[in-house]
Amino acid sequence: MSKEEEASAKRKRSTFGVVFLIIFLDMVGFSVIFPLFPEMLDHYLDREIDNGGGILTDFVSMINGMAFDPVDSGNNFLRFETVVFGGVLGSLYAILQFFFAPVWGRLSDKFGRRPILLLTVGGTCLGYGLWVFAGNFWVLVLSRILGGIASGNLSVATASIADVTSRESRSKGMALVGVAFGLGFILGPALGGWASTVEPLGSDAEGVFVLNKFSLAAVISLALGVLNWVWLASRFKETLPLDKRATVDAPKPAIFQIGRVSNVAVRKTCLSYLFYMISFSGMEFTLTFLAVERFDYTPSDIAKMFLLIGFTLILAQGFFVRRFVGPLGEKKLALIGIFIGIVAFAMISLIHGKPWFYLSLFLMSTGVAFISPTLTALTSLHSKETDQGFHLGVFRSSGSMARACGPLLAGLIYFKFGSSFAYLLGSVFLLIPAFFLLSVPQPDLSKR
Numbered sequence: 001m002s003k004e005e006e007a008s009a010k011r012k013r014s015t016f017g018v019v020f021l022i023i024f025l026d027m028v029g030f031s032v033i034f035p036l037f038p039e040m041l042d043h044y045l046d047r048e049i050d051n052g053g054g055i056l057t058d059f060v061s062m063i064n065g066m067a068f069d070p071v072d073s074g075n076n077f078l079r080f081e082t083v084v085f086g087g088v089l090g091s092l093y094a095i096l097q098f099f100f101a102p103v104w105g106r107l108s109d110k111f112g113r114r115p116i117l118l119l120t121v122g123g124t125c126l127g128y129g130l131w132v133f134a135g136n137f138w139v140l141v142l143s144r145i146l147g148g149i150a151s152g153n154l155s156v157a158t159a160s161i162a163d164v165t166s167r168e169s170r171s172k173g174m175a176l177v178g179v180a181f182g183l184g185f186i187l188g189p190a191l192g193g194w195a196s197t198v199e200p201l202g203s204d205a206e207g208v209f210v211l212n213k214f215s216l217a218a219v220i221s222l223a224l225g226v227l228n229w230v231w232l233a234s235r236f237k238e239t240l241p242l243d244k245r246a247t248v249d250a251p252k253p254a255i256f257q258i259g260r261v262s263n264v265a266v267r268k269t270c271l272s273y274l275f276y277m278i279s280f281s282g283m284e285f286t287l288t289f290l291a292v293e294r295f296d297y298t299p300s301d302i303a304k305m306f307l308l309i310g311f312t313l314i315l316a317q318g319f320f321v322r323r324f325v326g327p328l329g330e331k332k333l334a335l336i337g338i339f340i341g342i343v344a345f346a347m348i349s350l351i352h353g354k355p356w357f358y359l360s361l362f363l364m365s366t367g368v369a370f371i372s373p374t375l376t377a378l379t380s381l382h383s384k385e386t387d388q389g390f391h392l393g394v395f396r397s398s399g400s401m402a403r404a405c406g407p408l409l410a411g412l413i414y415f416k417f418g419s420s421f422a423y424l425l426g427s428v429f430l431l432i433p434a435f436f437l438l439s440v441p442q443p444d445l446s447k448r
């Protein structure tokens with residue numbers, strides 16, 4: 001191996017390590033809130049309503065006046081307004097990702113990956129800092145807005161992986177991103193669950209900026225965010241050379257850009273990802289309600305359920321994708337993932353036994369583990385070097401838009417027509433992304 005090849009390999013390993021930790025820590029900090037979300041929303045909603053919450057009170061009154069019956073399963077009662085408002089907050093976060101993912105991606109094409117990552121990780125830390133002292137509901141909302149704007153940086157992180165990988169190893173690099181997601185998805189909820197059992201940092205004192213019983217989880221997220229920023233500042237080397245940077249002006253939001261992607265294959269991978277994630281995110285959002293409805297699950301049972309999902313993501317992306325993407329190709333592996341998803345959602349719709357339920361969860365997680373890295377790689381492989389950040393930003397924003405629509409649509413269908421109908425519809429809906437993906441050509445990896 002020549003000195004140049006050795007330096008390139010060292011640079012690649014260094015980039016992989018830093019990006020892996022960036023995404024892992026970002027995912028841990030983001031998912032810490034998952035176990036707290038229902039209780040935390042109840043806490044803030046009740047407090048704001050007791051204090052004469054204005055538009056918040058009007059919102060709850062409107063929700064309670066809708067023609068939906070709340071789900072009552074045994075001793076577990078689900079407040080419909082909490083579920084819907086949780087969906088609204090989640091949608092707000094995802095909509096901001098949708099708008100800002102291609103913005104950060106295109107800015108990184110122009111100014112480099114490192115400065116944009118430093119800026120966005122810093123913004124994430126600011127959002128967590130507000131959450132620590134969110135004594136008022138609207139401070140919590142502001143912290144989620146800042147987090148949503150900054151979280152569009154995933155397109156930049158994945159673009160840096162594309163910068164240092166060959167076309168032949170692109171999918172394996174994207175699978176590593178998926179492993180970081182899976183690990184973060186395991187540790188984050190576990191830390192959030194632990195934080196909920198520890199004595200709160202503060203009391204429920206009145207005030208806009210005060211410590212409260214959810215502040216410990218916020219402190220954990222903030223500490224991980226600061227560690228992430230320090231690690232990035234000290235270890236991440238710029239991956240996009242000056243001679244390969246784009247010279248375009250600052251971009252418009254993604255909603256004005258998807259139609260301007262000239263590459264037909266990239267447009268179709270984005271549409272395929274959009275429609276797949278509408279179905280998957282909706283089913284993922286209602287999964288906890290289904291577990292309570294059918295099996296009377298407790299929070300600890302739900303935590304085990306997400307542990308299975310996280311471990312499956314790691315196994316499928318860390319082993320199967322990296323091992324079989326070469327001989328099968330990205331397109332075939334993605335289509336296999338969609339087919340597995342169709343089977344998994346249909347099984348969840350029909351079965352009522354716990355062993356079959358866990359098998360269907362395993363299949364569901366395997367399907368998304370196959371699809372996410374392979375569609376990301378297809379988008380990257382069909383893009384020119386100067387368009388990597390932009391195209392991956394549009395791709396990620398498509399997923400973010402799906403996560404904005406999917407939970408709300410699935411929640412309404414679930415509460416109106418029941419879990420069996422919702423999951424069967426989700427299974428049939430996966431035929432749409434399969435239709436778009438069938439006409440996407442498998443890239444010729446011999447072309448540089």
